[in-house]
Amino acid sequence: MMKSLKRKFGISASRVAVRPQIPAYVRWLAITVLVALAMVLSWSMYDAGRKFAGFDKNEISYELERLSQLNTRLQRDNDELRMKVASVDRQLQMDHVVREDITKQVKALETENIRLKEDLAFFQNLGSVPGKTEQRVSIGRLKLERGQLPGEYHYSLLLVQGGQRQKDFQGSLEFTINFQQNEKKLTMPLASESPSKLFDVRFKFYQRVERSFRMPSDATVESMQVKVFENGIAQARLMQTVNLSL
Incomplete structure (x- = not known):
C-alpha cells in the first residue's frame, strides 16, 4: 500500500498540467476575427496589386x-x-x-x-x-446645221423684199433634202402641216424662217434646196442650195 501511494504522490509519480478552460464563444470570436483580418489583408493585397498593374x-x-x-x-x-x-x-x-x-x-x-x-x-x-432693188424677193443667210439630237437637223433663212414694197409678198417655200442612204443618193421633200404641203410666207420687208426636221439614223444629209414661189405664179421666183455646215 505504501508503494502504491508513493507511485501516485511521490517523486516518481506522473506530472499533471493544469490549464484554464476557454469558453467556446471566445474561440469562435477569435476565429472570426482572424478570418476577417485575413480577408481584409487579402483584399488589400489584391487592390494594391491591381493599382500597381494600372487597373x-x-x-x-x-x-x-x-x-x-x-x-x-x-x-x-x-x-x-x-x-x-x-x-x-x-x-x-x-x-x-x-x-x-x-x-x-x-x-x-x-x-x-x-x-x-x-x-x-x-x-x-x-x-x-446696183440692180438688187429691182428684184422683189431675195434669200439671205441660208444655213443647214446638225441639231442636238441624233438624226436632227436645223435650217434657217432670211427672206427680204426689196424695191418699192407696194404690197406684202405672199407665197410659199418648197424644201428638198439631198442625202445618202444605203450607198444611194436620194432626195426627199420636206412637207409642212398645211394642205398644200408647202410652207406659206407673207411679209412686207423681211421674214426669218427657222425650223428643224428628223432623218433616219442611217441617212447622211448632204445639202438642202429651197424654192420660193409667189402666189399665182407656177414657176419658182428663186431657188438656192446650201450644203450641210460641218
Missing part, C-alpha cells in the same frame, strides 16, 4: 466616362460636318445649274448677235449693190 476601378471609370464624352462630342461634330457638306454640295449643284443656264444664255446671245450681224451685212449689201 484601378476609379481610374477606369473616369477614363470610360472621358471616352464616352469624347465619342459624343465627335459624333456631334461629325453630324455638324455632314450637314455642312450636304449644304455645300447643294450650293455647288445650284451654282452648277446657274452656270449652265448662264452658259446657255451666253451662247444664245452670241448666236443671236452673229445672226443680227449677218442680217445687217445682208441688208447693207442689198442696198449697196
